Amino acid sequence: MEEITKKDLLILTGISYGQLYRWKRKGLIPEEWFIKRASFTGQETYFPKDLILDRIDKILELKDEVSLEELSEIINKKQSEKEITINDLKETNLFFNQEVFDLYEKETIGFNHVVLLKLMDNIYHIVEEKEELKNFYQFISKYAKDILNDYKEIYFITSNDKLTSIFVKDSNNLEYQVDDILKVNLKNLIDNIKLIVMV
Amino acid sequence: MANNLTVFADATIHGGTYNKVRVFGSADVLGDLTAQSMKVFGAAEYKGKCHIDTLKLYGACEFEEYVEVKYLNIKGACEFNDDVKVDLLKIYGAVEFNKTIFRCNEVKVYGQATVSNLEADYIYINGHVDCSEQLNGEKIEIATHQGSKIKEMVGTNITVKPNRKWFVHVKSNTSKEVEIDTIEGDEIYLENVVSKAVRGNKITIGPNCKIDLVEYHESCNIKDENGVKQVEKY
Incomplete structure (x- = not known):
């Protein structure tokens, strides 16, 4: 993954050290994104470039509408009970493939199922047999709560038109030698959806 | 209405709401353990999670x-061997926090x-602090007369200077240095600081x-040129 130094990030986005660390303190930027490496001045901090730029854009966009405390509340709340209608969800432009809405049958949708649908949306292009997608969706919606709470990452592998998924709790010492692999970090996905849907 | 509990001798509490x-x-x-208020004058060892409104610790x-x-x-x-969430601390x-203290006012x-x-909105240090990772605050004030050692200090408004009150001044003429490896913030004022x-x-x-090394964006005011090796604008 491409990385960016802290100084470059501040120059690129125009934010200050104070803002960056305030957002970190409020939990809007996860601790794991601060990657520390030794340098001649002690240490230098790097960030995963795409993730951090995306998140900062979103915060800057929202901070005029919503206070920082409210944003922090939204992103740090464990489970949200709020249900929204499918039509509202369609208007958020969160989904690339409108077809995934066919998987969900009810009129209103809870937060967990929005995450699962978005997950389906992310893997939509790698699954050829759409029947398989449906089966997989039925499987994960059965265990939605456990999956979203307990697992950190999901890996998707497609070989011979078959979809294989691996649920990972701790990815630190995971090694793999497969090229066609799609990695989804659940926490990042959930946080991003929260910032779009819950605000 | 929950009960009150007082331990005079030696007791084992299985937790609960008080x-x-x-x-x-x-x-x-x-x-x-969940409680409205708790005071410990003797010794206590907690092996479960605690939710307490007011916690005063006079013992060990x-x-x-x-x-x-x-x-x-x-x-x-x-x-404290796990994370601590506290509003006012x-x-x-003497205290040792081995994990994060977060979302503190x-x-x-x-x-x-x-x-x-x-992590706190306002951090005031008038004693001695040994920080192995990071102090992150909206406003950080450090009075230097006891010396401190901090790895990284970040925030919006950072002030490090000796306590100017006269009785402190008389007591300790030589203000000790504060060692801080890196300092990053919007507005920074430093005295008696050793930093990389x-x-x-x-x-x-x-x-x-x-x-x-000093790297600044808008303005930089150095009163004693000898103390700074290198200055850069970014």
């Missing part, structure tokens, strides 16, 4: 699990504290500083 808890002797808390305490407190006042010696005694240290990560790198928007370097 109104007021007082420990004069020695107590082992084995399960999760050890916490193994997550602690969530609104007001925490430490006058004895304590050790005052330290007069106000922290005041008059005694001695060993912390790893500390200082980065920020508006930086003022006062007397008695030894700083290897």
Whole structure:
């Protein structure tokens, strides 16, 4: 993954050290994104470039509408009970493939199922047999709560038109030698959806 | 209405919900404890999670699990081995935090504290702090007369200077240096600081500083040129 130094990030986005660390303190930027490496001045901090730029854009966009405390509340709340209608969800432009809405049958949708649908949306292009997608969706919606709470990452592998998924709790010492692999970090996905849907 | 609990001698508490808890002797808390207020004058060891509104520790305490407190006042010696969430924290005694203290409104240290990560809106240090990871605050003030050692200090408004009150001044003429590896913030004022790198928007370097590198964005005011090796604008 491409990385960016802290100084470059501040120059690129125009934010200050104070803002960056305030957002970190409020939990809007996860601790794991601060990657520390030794340098001649002690240490230098790097960030995963795409993730951090995306998140900062979103915060800057929202901070005029919503206070920082409210944003922090939204992103740090464990489970949200709020249900929204499918039509509202369609208007958020969160989904690339409108077809995934066919998987969900009810009129209103809870937060967990929005995450699962978005997950389906992310893997939509790698699954050829759409029947398989449906089966997989039925499987994960059965265990939605456990999956979203307990697992950190999901890996998707497609070989011979078959979809294989691996649920990972701790990815630190995971090694793999497969090229066609799609990695989804659940926490990042959930946080991003929260910032779009819950605000 | 929950019960009150007072321990005079030696007791084992299996956790539960209480109104007021007082420990004069020695107590082992084995399960999760929820209480309105708790005072420990003797010794206590917590092996479960704690949710307490007002927690005052005058004796010796050890916490193994997550602690969530609104007001925490430490006058004895304590050790916390997991994350701590606290609104208002005052330290007069000696305390060791081995994990993160997060989403805190106000922290005041008059005694001695060993912390790893500390996140608070307002941090005031008038004692000694040993920080192995990061202090992160909206406003950080450090009075330097006891010396401190901090790995990384970040925030919006950072001030490090000796306490100007006259009686403190008489007591200790030689203000001790504060060692801070890196300082990053918007507005920074430093005195008596030894640091490798200082980065920020508006930086003022006062007397008695030894700083290897200053990187500033808007303005930089150095009162003692000898104390700074290198200055850069970004």
